[in-house]
Amino acid sequence: MTVAVGILGATGAVGQRLVQLLAPHPEFEIRALTASEASAGRSYGDASKWRIESPIPDAVAEMTVTETTPEAVPDDLDLLFSSLPSDIGREVEPAFCEAGYVVSSNSSNARTADDVPLTVPEVNADHIDLIERQRDERGWDGALVKNPNCSTITMVPPLAALDDAFGLDRVTVATLQAVSGAGYDGVTSMEIIDNAIPHIGGEENKMETESRKLLGEFDGASVSWHDTRVEASCNRIPTLDGHLENVWVETTADATVEEAAEAMESYPSLELYSSPDQLVHVFEDPERPQPRLDRTLEGGMAVAAGGLRSTDGGLQFNCLAHNTLRGAAGASLLNGELLAEKGYI
Structure with a gap:
């Protein structure tokens, strides 16, 4: 079965990554691309200012960009991927859901809402069933599903592995985040070259709240957030892609380094098309992982x-993930594949 998809906010950094991942996908077919009013009516190749290392797919380059409204996109789409700025997503995404569209969103708005699934499929796939409550309470035919912040995604799989094996009492994290996490125009070269910026607006709160929701228990109607204490300090450094994080955990039960490594490496992945064969890879070399x-x-x-x-x-470890692939576009894509597997589209 071919799933007809659209991308909201297709010209930005994450939107371009979605195009890159979706164009060769065997089950999903791009049928619509939206952007700002200024880009509407132009070809995607002209409007996008393509900056991905692989060439822009020819068929997508020739597609016409539409405005980001339910009236402007085809009504036969099965799934929408959203990479809109959160202030726009806050207004636009509910309108699409009310119009009957299912939306897998990377935008930060509504991630901690009680009836919105916030999912990393390998960690908490069962939370997707919050859609049933969401539809009942909001009267939507569509649905809204969120993936977490890119820095949260990086640390949550190793934390989930440790929590399952030993329990978590406290988590402290310091991040070294790539400039692509701020978007193409987010950090100027004069700000970041030969420098590090020890603050990323709103990032600490996202890590401290979203991680607890992701690690929480779903009872079929609501999510009880994990009661571990999470503290974050977020820093921007001059790497292009890849968020590196230093994490300290206090575990409920004692854990040796060998036991922790085994718990991480054996933590199961899924059989979704875009899932990695092994979710967490543990390096013995103390100089790894490295972004490059x-x-x-x-x-x-x-x-x-x-x-x-x-x-x-407890334990200390470092973790790393590609922030626009695993941490953003790829996360939304996995949620879309989960929606398809669970029969929501």
Whole structure:
């Protein structure tokens, strides 16, 4: 079965990654691309200012961009992927859901809403069934599903593995985040070259809240957030892609380095088309993972971990993921594949 899809906000950094991932997809077919009013009516090749390392797909380049409204896109689309800025997504995404569209969104709005699934499919696929409550309460024929922030996605799979094996009491994380996480126009070269910026607006709160919702328990009607304490400090550094994070955890049960590594490496992936064969790869080399060397592990869809050592009461480790692939476009794509597998589209 071919799933007809559209991309809301298709010309931006994440929108272009979605095009890159969706164009060769064996089950999904791009039928619509939307952007701002200024881009509407132009060919995607002209409007997008393509900046991905692989060539723009010819068929997509020739497609005409439409405005981002339910009236402007075909009504026979099965699924929409949204990479809209959160202030626009907050207004536009509910309108699409009310019009009957199912939306898999990377935008930060509504991620912690009680009736909106926030999912990393390998970690909490069952949360997708919050859609039933969402439709009942909002009267939507469509649905809205979110993936978390790109820095949250990087640390949650290793944390989920440790939580399942040993329990989590406290998490502290310091991030070193790539400039692509701010979008093409987010950080100027004068700001970031020979520099590091020790603040990313709103990022700490996203990591501290979204991780607890992702690790929470779903009872069929609501999610009870995990009661672990999460504290984050987020920093922008001059790497292009790949968020590297230093994580300290206090575990409920004692865990050796060897046991922690085994828990991470054996944490199961899924059999969705875009899932990595192994979700978390653990390096023994203390100098790994590194953004330049390890961000494209398993096509950029796996998480790399390393630097595991014991601390007083827990463990310390480093983790890395490609922030626009695993952390954004790829995360939305996995949620779309999960929606299809679960019969919501």
